[in-house]
Amino acid sequence: MTPEERRRQLLGIGLRKFVDRPVQELSLDEVAAEAGVSRGLLFHYFPTKTAYHEAVVAAAGRRVLRTLRPDDGVTGEAAVRQIVERFVAQVDRRRGFYLAFVYGQIGLPAGAAGPRQDVAIGLRRNISGLVCTAMGYAAPLTPVVHAWVAYVEDLALQHTEPGTSWGAGTAPLVDHCVALLPVLVALGPPA
């Protein structure tokens, strides 16, 4: 097995496991056993346990972002609608995964200058980047869009909360979010 495959295999195992429990509780023993390799090998691919965890979470972030990217040629509000639809659908289908991703996180460094990357917030930044390019929004609007992503994220998570689901389908939710964005922009940036 080539190193590239190994790496992907190990990350894949992490991705499968991290839905069930917080990443930090995923022992390298377990990963090694599942992969059928020795514990020592993991340290050949990842310098430390947390490095492995970060790699897993980063992979999860890339995976989420990939499914959100709107179809080629679609722009403007239609693109935003696609993004929101896919986002809500994904949260709906794999609530545990997304929940674990956002809140079952590797902690952030207190000083922001640390080497660690905040992948959950990084994902928000990426999504808001998607939206901004789709709508042609410029720099001073990005904070608002960023916070709007947090808003959509929270609504989607609430919507899929077991037992508390208000409304049947996802359509009103998507409508609400898409309609909100221009309203926010009209409200003007908080600066």
Place this chain on the structure above:
Amino acid sequence: MTPEERRRQLLGIGLRKFVDRPVQELSLDEVAAEAGVSRGLLFHYFPTKTAYHEAVVAAAGRRVLRTLRPDDGVTGEAAVRQIVERFVAQVDRRRGFYLAFVYGQIGLPAGAAGPRQDVAIGLRRNISGLVCTAMGYAAPLTPVVHAWVAYVEDLALQHTEPGTSWGAGTAPLVDHCVALLPVLVALGPPA
């Protein structure tokens, strides 16, 4: 030292420590050493390591919520303004603490029926409860208010992000958030 004091002491140590690093990396050895007690004693007060971590994070949540509660007699939009002001101020003053609280979280259970409590989302629910009673909002509006809290939280965190601070003071930010709430309500719930 009475058990009540002990408990508070141990939680206090956790509260101080969990700003610097993710809670999960706080070893019981360290806590025991700092408290000047044996490791075994910790298991007399908390059944397991994660139980201790959860207790610490829950205490942090109570602490945050306490500072947000508006003054007696203040209601309506004025109360909302107070809440937002204090929230932003708190995030501003102790960014690391709040960041660690929301995102450096103990992971959530995949199945929602698990015994664990989601304290970060629980805090959001509590804050939105504060806002709803202040404004007299009824049940169908709560999801929107909840998501609005997420919006405010994200903006506040962005605002204190080192280097990326747009705008000088917190006033425009507070204005923006307070103004947004009735707009959201007017937009109607997504159901």
Place this chain on the structure above:
DNA sequence: CGGCTTATTGAGCAATGCTCAATAGTATGC
């Protein structure tokens, strides 16, 4: 085949989560 690189192992160390029987210290009932 011989030699180089590297993926891989396995032993071993130290930290740490956790258990448990023993102890010390305190309050209570008489």
Place this chain on the structure above:
DNA sequence: GCATACTATTGAGCATTGCTCAATAAGCCG
């Protein structure tokens, strides 16, 4: 004031686990 019950506290000890390192196996190129 004494004995009893209770519990806070300890310390030894076990198993897991993050991590290191020297040794080995396995490919690859000449």
